[in-house]
Amino acid sequence: MIRLENITKAFQTGTTVTKALDGVDLNVEKGKIYGVIGYSGAGKSTLVRTVNLLERPTEGKVYINDVELTGLSAGKLKKTRQRIGMIFQSFNLLKTGTVYQNIAVPLKLTGVPRKEIDSRVKKYLNIVGLEDKRDTYPGQLSGGQKQRVAIARALAHEPEVLLCDEATSALDPDTTESILSLLEQINQEFGITILLITHEMHVVQKICHEVAVMENGRVIERGRVVDLFSKPKTPTTKRFVQSLFQDDVPELLVKKLESKGQIVTLSFVGESSGKPALALLSKNFDIYPSILAGNITQLKDEPFGRLVVHLEGEETETRRAVMFLEEKGIGVEGYVQEVSTHVS
C-alpha cells in the first residue's frame, strides 16, 4: 500500500549538510496500522511528511498503491493527495470556521457535489461522535474534540491511507486512549491503512500491527509489535519497551543477588503467558526462582508479560533452566539496569 524506497532527505544549512532521513525503506501493507517510533530528532516526522510529499525527499521513491508519487506532475499529485488523509499534532483546523465548515470547505474545494457534502459531513461527524458540535468554533472545543474534527475532515475525503503525525502527543492520557480507539475503529470498519508516528511506546502497544524504530534518520529495527516487545535488539528499542514496564530493581539489590545466581528478564507472549513456568522450573531443576518485578499488559491482539526473576543456583543448573524456559517459548534475556533514561 505504502512503499518507501531508499528515502533520503538532506537539509543544507550553510556549508554543512544534515541528513534528516538516510536511506529509509518502509513497506506498509494494506489494512495495517503501522507505527514509527523514535525520540525527537530521529527523523520520524520528516518521514511521515515525505509520504504525501509535504516534504520532498532528496533521493528515493514513494509509492502508494504502486503509483510513484515522486514521479507525478503537480496536478496529478494534488489528485492523489485527496486520497491520503492526514492528521497532525496541532490539529490544524480553521479558527474562523465552524466544525461543519471545517469539514465541508475542503470537500467543496476538492469538487465534491454540494448535496453529497452535507451527507458526508453528517456521516463522519456521527462517526467521531460530534454531531451536536456542528456549529461550534474550534476555539470552544477541547483538544480531543479538535482532533476528532480533524479526523472527520480527513475521513470525509474517503481516503485509503491515513497519516498521523504525532496525533495524540498534545493530548492527555484519557483523551489519547479515546483517540486511539477511534483510529482502531476506523482501521477496522473502513479498512483504512494507517501510518502513524509517535514517541510514545504506549501508542504502538495499543493499536499497531507492525512497528519501525527510528534513530538518526534510519530505521534501526522493525517487525511485528510482539516480536519487538519480546526480543528487542537495539538499546533504543529496549529502552522504549522498558518505558512501558516499571520493572526497575534497586541497584543494591541487584549487586547482592548477582553474587548468588543470575537475574533474567522473561517475556511471555500469548499462550505462554498462561503457563506456570516458574513452578516447573523449581520442580525440575535445583533452582530457586524469585520474582523481583513483573507486569502483564495487552498488546493489540495478545497479552504480553514481563518478569524480572532471580534464579538462585549453580551456574550449569541455571543455564539448563534458561534453555528449558526458551523451549517453552519464553523469551529470556539478561537483566540490564536501565541506563540513564532518554528525555525526549
Next chain:
Amino acid sequence: MSARVSEFIDLWGADIWSAIIETFQMVGISLFISVLIGLPLGVLLVLTRPGKALDNKISFRLLNAVINVIRSIPFIILLFFILPFTKFIAGTTIGVKGVIVPLVVFTAPYIARLMESALLEVDRGVVEAYEAMGIKTRHIIWHVLVRESRSSIVLGLTIATIGLIGATAMAGLVGAGGLGDLAYRYGHLRYEVDVMYVTVFLLIVLVQGLQSFGNVMAARLKKD
C-alpha cells in the same frame, strides 16, 4: 448660541458639506483601488517568500524593494514627483480625479505591507493541512490565508483608511478640495478659526468612528 450656530451653518454649511463629500470620494475611490492592488501584492509578498508555495527570490526581493522605495517618499513629495505618471493614467493632474492616482500609489504599497503582516500570522500548519488534502494554491489563498487573517485584514484596512484621510488633506494643493483643504485655506490662510475648529472636530469624529467600527468588525470576525 443657536443663532450663531445657524449663522455659521448658513455661511459655511455648503462648503463643509461639499468638503466632506470630496473627502469621502477621494478616500472611497482610492481605498477601493488600493485594496485591489495591495491585497494581491501582500499575498505575493507572502507566497514568494523562501519555502512558500511560489518561492521566488527575484520576485520577492524586487517587490520588497519597490514597496520600500515608494513608502520612503512622503505623500506631499510623491504628489508632485509623479505628476507625469498621473497625467498619463488619469488624463489630468488636478481635482479629485487628478489626486486619485497619487493617493493609490501612496496607499497600495502600505496596504500590501499591512496585508503581508496579517497573512503571515496565519498558522502554517493549517496551510499545510490544506496542501496535504490536495487543494489548489489559489483556493488556499482565499479560503485559508485570507479567511483566517480577515480580522487582522480589517484592522489593517482601518489603519490604512485613517492614513488615507490624512493624505487627502494635502490633496487641496492640486485643487481636489476636501476637509483638510478647507481647514487650511479658510481656517489658516483666512483666519476663520471657527472653520478650523469645525473641520478638526469632524475629522476627529470621522477617525474615531472609523477606528471603533474597525475594532468591532475585527472582533466579530475573530472566532477564537
